[in-house]
Amino acid sequence: MTNAEATADFESKKAEPKSVSLTWDLDSLFPGGAGGASFSAFRRELKSMIEQADTQLNKLPKTLNGDSAATWEEFVLLVQGIAARLEQGGAFAGCLISASVSDALAGQAHGEINDLRGLFLKSMTGFEALTADASDAEWNSFVERPALKPVAFPLNEMRKEAQIKMSPELEALTEELAVNGYHAWDHLYTKMAGELTVQWEENGETSEISLGQLATKFNNADREIRAKAFAKLTEAWKSRESLAAMALNNQAGFRLTLYERRGWKSPTDEPLRMNRMTRATVDAMWSAVNECKPKLAQYLDAKKKLLGIDGFRWYDESAPIGSSSAEFSWDEAWDFVIKNVGDFSPDMKTFCEMARDKRWVEGEDRPDKAGGGFCTSFPLNKESRIFMTFGNTYGDLSTLAHELGHAYHSHVLKDRDFFATQYPMNLAETASTFNELLIIDAALKQSSDKQEKLMLLDQKMQSALTFFCNIQTRFIFDETFYAARAKGALTSQELGELMTNAQRKAYGDLLADDGLHPLFWAAKLHFFFTDVPFYNFPYTFGFLFATGVYAHAQKQGSSFAQSYSAMLADTGSMMAEEVAQKHLGVDLTKVDFWRSAVNGALEGLDEFVELAKG
Ligand SMILES: [Zn+2]
Structure with missing residues (x-):
């Protein structure tokens, strides 16, 4: 090696960036x-x-x-x-x-x-x-x-x-009684669901597994395994359906009595207020969603072909398509996210670099860590921290982008007074979903592998199917159930009928006649939440609001970046409709915005269908 080469080598080593820390820094918040x-x-x-x-x-x-x-x-x-x-x-x-x-x-x-x-x-x-x-x-x-x-x-x-509440004394009494008389039904249900197990046979061995473990079987590529998992799930809930019906009837009864005493007309009034949105907006959103169902049918037909099946059943929704062997190191994941959010917004790029350099993100894979991922904010420090476990896959990269979206949302709110930083659930996923969309589009552009493209596009379409049909089922069920419950308690048989009717309405003929899930009302814990009534529909709003904003951003280009952060900064201090009017110039109570959002969510559907043909 010549001196010059040695110097060059030394120089390149010196210039090589330090790798990104896999652990976060909590000590700078509170040492010790x-x-x-x-x-x-x-x-x-x-x-x-x-x-x-x-x-x-x-x-x-x-x-x-x-x-x-x-x-x-x-x-x-x-x-x-x-x-x-x-x-x-x-x-x-x-x-x-x-x-x-x-x-x-x-x-x-x-x-x-x-x-x-x-x-x-x-x-x-x-x-x-x-x-x-x-x-x-x-x-x-x-x-x-x-x-x-x-x-x-x-x-x-x-x-x-x-x-619009009762007198403070009555409200205080209600809150106290609710601990044992309302929320207790939710706790009872959660405990029951947590204790339910099934006997699972695989590779000649039988073991007892929880419903959480059973749920992972629905992602299995083997349809027999998915079908067996569904049969086991049904059998497990069949054995508890009368208790689940009792929990659901009683907590709904409590809520309806309280609403009546307060003079609240419709059971959707409270969730709408909690999400700072109007009924007209929800209706406009669902009508745009309903319009696209024939388009979704094209996706499902292609997916059926790839899976080699005739009718699409409930348990086929998460069946995997395509595959990716792409692996990312922690550093590569950061580089990928920073590059692609940076192409849209220099401010987001600077922010992500700061989060990286100040070690706001915990990604190490080690024992004793909790599962899942989240982003949480520290208003006094004007900082956030992100928790996840990085496993080198595309999914992990997407999680990093998602959580950095949340952190950016908090970042643009950091100088507002605290009460004005509290945004509702339906706007909470705007920045996170927006980042996910940026990342999946970048990954699609970069990918030349057919199986990988199929996997990425299928993920996109699966989200649409979930938000448009699965979540809509829950909304229709909640509405029809509350209307019926006002007249009296329902049997588990009647709840099953309401549920299959809701599924027929939401899915139309996307699901095969023998592909419904009558016990979904019992198996889905979201129906039993007492803290947040009608828990589900804000998720479809959040998803579509983000895809609508993303479609808007694609049209406007990076000149939209500033309006984007100004929009996020207003999410804690106005109605959802006002946020959209002020920063996007659109009326959420009209179907147009939602149409563009739905189209954005289905972008790539045609390509998926094409790829499935070949
Ligand atoms: Zn999120």
């Missing part, structure tokens, strides 16, 4: 973990702030007017600070637990923060009742005060909600 002095002091301070809020509330003048407005404002700013700290503390304990499930101190801290949240919510209920009684004129000038104006939207929302 759950037992560290810093996090302990933080919890003590939080507790004393909550006590202070309770004292302040007791002394707060009951009537809002020119004299009391300043004291009221002080109270609002105090509780906003507490809410931000509760999020910060919960996020930190949550990160510690996920990174090491055996961290008992973190578990304890998490419980402590939950208890503090309970205490805090009690104080808030008292304040909400006071706002309900304030005169409109006084209230309107109150939320115009400079310190409150940025959070006027969530404050108005809180007051309106308090105004």
Whole structure:
């Protein structure tokens, strides 16, 4: 080796970037973990702030007017600070637990923060009742005060909600009774589902497996295995259907009685308000979805051909198509994501580089870690952390992009006041899905392998099938079930009929007659959630809103990047319809936007059909 070569070699080594850390940095948030002095002091301070809020509330003048407005404002700013700290503390304990499930101190801290949240919510209920009684004129000038104006939207929302509830005493009693009389049905169901097992025979061996383990069999390429898994699932739920029916009937009965007492007309009113959207929007969305079902049939016909089957059954939905041998190192995954989000938005590129360099992401594959992936934010530090386990596949790369989307969403909100950073569930997946779309399109462009293309396109179409048909089934079921339940409890037989009717409506002839899933109402835990009513349809909204924004971005090119981040920044302080009108110039209550969103979601369908022919 000549000197020059040696120098060149040395230079190239020097220029080679350090590899990206696989573990995250939590110490810069609170050094020393759950037992560290810093996090302990933080919890003590939080507790004393909550006590202070309770004292302040007791002394707060009951009537809002020119004299009391300043004291009221002080109270609002105090509780906003507490809410931000509760999020910060919960996020930190949550990160510690996920990174090491055996961290008992973190578990304890998490419980402590939950208890503090309970205490805090009690104080808030008292304040909400006071706002309900304030005169409109006084209230309107109150939320115009400079310190409150940025959070006027969530404050108005809180007051309106308090105004349509029963008296504070009755609401407090209801909340207390709900612990054992409402949420308990959900807990009972969850426990029952968790304890259900089936006997599974494979390769000559029989073992007892949980329903969670059984669910993975639906991704199996062998149809016999999927069919057997479905038979086992049906058999398991058949043995518990009367108990599941009891849980579902009773919790729905509780909710309907409460709505009646509050004078709330429709069971969809509450979920619509929670998602800051109107019924007209939901209807427009579903009609665009319904229009595309013949197009979806072309996808399923092609998929049936590839799978070598005649009728498409429920258990064929996740059947894998194509394959990819592509592997990505952690560094390559980061480079791929940064390059492709960067092509759309330089700001997103800078942000992702910062998240990488500051070690905001945990990706190591090691024991004692929790499963799954998430992104959580630390409002006091204006930072986020992402948790996942990286396994070198395309799916993992997509997860990284997805979670970085969430982190970017928090990033553009970081300078807003805390109450204005709380976006609803239906807008929560905008930035994450947007990133996934950027990444899958880039992967498709780059790929020359037919099997890999088929796999990627099938993933895209499978999402559409899930959001358009599977989730729509749940919405139709929820609506028809609540209408029927208002007249009386339903038998498991009747619930099964409602479910198959919902499936026929949502899927049309996409599913074979013998391919329905009558016990889906019992097998899907989402129907039993008591914290969030009608849990499912906001997901279709979120998915289509993101594909619609993505279609818009493709038309506008990178000039849209700035409007995109401005749009995300407004997600915590207006109605979904207003966000879309202001930043995209579209009316969500009309079908046009949803049509373009549906078309965006189905982009690649024709190519899939073509590839399936060859
Ligand atoms: Zn997400």
